[in-house]
Amino acid sequence: MDFSVFFQPAFSGGGIYLDWVVSGIKWTLLVSILAWIIAFTVGSILGVLRTTPLAILRAPATVYVEVFRNVPLLVQMFIWYFVLPEIVPQGMGDWMKTRMSMPEFWNGVLCLGFYTASRVAEQVRSGIQSIPQGQTYAGLAMGLTRPQVYRYVLLPMGYRIIIPPLTSEFLTIFKNSSVALTIGVLELTAQARQISEYTFRTFEAFTVATVVYVLITLTVTVAMRVLEKNVRVPGYIGSAGR
């Protein structure tokens, strides 16, 4: 084992191999965090829609969740990157193929975001459904409109109940961001493989990548535990659903 390889000048780019690792970490974090913003926003909307009493709102959200959950992430990645530019209107397709900057990065972010949204939606739905119906009725009886019931009664409770399962979805997004390497995003796993190919120091390269992923997991877990402690709902043990 010889970790000095990371301080040797890199094959290209002028720096040392450690710079490749740092750049990989940067892209892993960027893809994951941007995708999480999409996943959380879209997932929350879908989760709320799935609990509304109106079938016309529920149905499309259900279809979305079933479709995005039952197609592997890798297949979705290829569809965003290879198929979408071909089936959108000509002008937009041409833009995506020629003038779009960093298409693999943005397609990776969108794909991971919309994929994870379906999983977040299920958590939000189970969080809202775990709140006793009486609270909704009480809210309506007090004269709140249905959007107000969601805004002031269901969502503040629901989000706090689902923090543990949301934490594990948030951790999953960091791991799933490695799938973006298949469309050419040079994130951490891709850089580890690249370093191993250029230096034949496979063991060292993969070890560093694994350690970084473990550190990300630990950091997120500790941060979320602090958050969970601060917003805990008295009387609830915590987790809802899976």
Next chain:
Amino acid sequence: MFSGFDFDVISRSLPYLGQGMLFSLGLTFLSMIGGIVLGTLLALMRLSSFRVLNVPAGGYVNLLRSTPLILVIFWFYFLVPLAMKKITGDAYAQGIGPFYSALIAFTMFEAAYYCEIIRAGVQSVPRGQAHAAYALGLTYGQAMGKVILPQAFRNMIPILLTQGIILFQDTSLVYVVGLTDFMGAASKVAQRDGRLVELYLFAALIYFLFCFSASYFVKRLQAPYNAGR
């Protein structure tokens, strides 16, 4: 939008895609069995009160669960041939082929997830059952094998199967080491014939049909349990 859609390329390559699907299903089935067996062992180790057993098992599970599957696949592609050379003592050992490397990677990876499912399942069996078994004079092995695990597994069947569906989707990632599973076959045909749109949409449709019907089946299986609660 679909005016230039070429259905012929799909029907021409169906036998090849079918072989890929058999590979995917085989890999899923075998690594699910391997994962459940290894996961049960890990779960029993984690539940043990001996630190020499529960600390390493906990470390293994947490390490594997915080590492991306693609990185785990790369790890085993690198480690399995090395291990084979060590075991056989032959510096030019050819290894055991890509299928078995993938099988080992998936088994080891899934075992960590199955371990947590099975651990929760074992913990959901009332403690009185274990006490009763010991009171009747059963050994640890008999109590686990004849009393606790059968009850635990009956409760866990829906979750174990759901994890199997996730595993089936995950097998598509063997693409990264160039294996010809269903997705690998689809992408090879797609690149050979320049028919990316047709093949990737077809792959998505097939995966959807398989996973959707499987999860519908699991939901039906689960219904009697939910009704009782």
